[in-house]
Amino acid sequence: MFSKILIANRGEIASRVIRTCKKLGLQSVAIYSEADANSPYVREADEAYCVGKSPVMESYMNMNKILSVAKESGVEAIHPGYGFLSENATFANRCIKEGFVFIGPSVEVIAAMGDKIEARNRMKAAGVPIIEGLNAPLDCEVDAIEAGRKIGYPLMLKASAGGGGIGIQLVHSEEELLKHFIALRKKAETFFGDSSLFLESYILDSHHIEVQVVGDKHGNILPLWDRECSIQRRNQKVVEEAPSPFISEETRMKMLDAAIKAAKYIGYYNVGTIEFLVDKDENFFFLEMNTRLQVEHPVTEEITGIDLVEEQLKIAAGEQLSFTNEDIQRKGHAIEVRIYAEDPQTFFPSPGKITEFIFPDGEGLRNEFSIEIGSQITPFYDPMIAKLIAWGETRAQACARLIAALERYKITGIKTNIPMLLKTVSHKQFLAGNTTTKFVDEYYLPMVLSHNERRKENGKN
Structure with missing residues (x-):
């Protein structure tokens, strides 16, 4: 070590x-x-x-x-x-x-998985299901139109080197494809130093479900169950949980097998995540691989009892995994919410000075942050400032603990998305486990619109 x-x-x-x-x-x-x-x-x-x-x-x-x-x-x-x-x-x-x-993993694997087109090609070769789309970059708008007609709309226009929700655009027609093509290409060049774009079919009512994998330099690689990360705003995750409340155990085991097949094919070691999109019939397709620790790693740690950072350090030092497949237990349910310094209605960043900070503590709760009273939240970095994780013997208990904790959470001096998170995890659709990637659009934003309309009406009266 x-x-x-x-x-x-x-x-x-x-x-x-x-x-x-x-x-x-x-x-x-x-x-x-x-x-x-x-x-x-x-x-x-x-x-x-x-x-x-x-x-x-x-x-x-x-x-x-x-x-x-x-x-x-x-x-x-x-x-x-x-x-x-x-x-x-x-x-x-x-x-x-x-x-x-x-x-982390090898340089070659980081480079290959960082290129979304190369990653698609490798997963296809590994026998992992991929979304219908292009396996080569688009050279121009004419190629994009031709590909769009072949695949069919709606489509996702993506930056090949993209990540973190940046460089993704949903298009419903040729007009929209042409409208966004040049702009997204410039954005990709600015953020990733690579202007390459490609197209994938858009899966309606999809779930974003990922598998945590961990492997050592001795050829051992194991799955640490799955996480549901479907609730997103602007293509960025805000609520994650483990395990997914949507998929059946049969589908779960197939996904774990596919993730290990993918990781073994590319010779992966250290901690990584294979991300899938899952349709309403539980068919799953490779989305991307994150060759690093994930923001949402605490929910996996909570249900397995495994310290993923510790494993990262040991693997990098050349040690073998400290556990076997038989040691990996799945206990209870864990949910994480990301707390952002942003307006809960517009999702615009809210920089400023924190004047009060009270975080909830108690059984089944875990807090991750590096802020305090007096901390200055600047516009230079991602607005995520903290994470709250709730664990329970059951999903219902985890939800109850999370709701109660959010009600006690207090940050003043800046706007945060805590009101948005509370409305989300209290919603009957969330409590029922209906958490598709359109959740925010279908359930949260209409609540905001209705609230604003009521405020306008009250102002008139």
């Missing part, structure tokens, strides 16, 4: 990794931008170094500076967290070439 690692990230995931380092007796090194100088995770680490000004390209995406800090601090390995450089093959390769262990 290592004695000292650097965490190339910020906020709650940095705090999360630091916590496991302390448990294992490892020294942790944090990095921070000027905007994050007073963040709690900076104090929690054994050492902390400023890597630049607030903009991400000058700090958390600054490979030269991060690697310079790694050398100066004498770490042996680098944990990328999620987001930023976590799935950047160039960064992983530089870590290795400069003498550090990258806590």
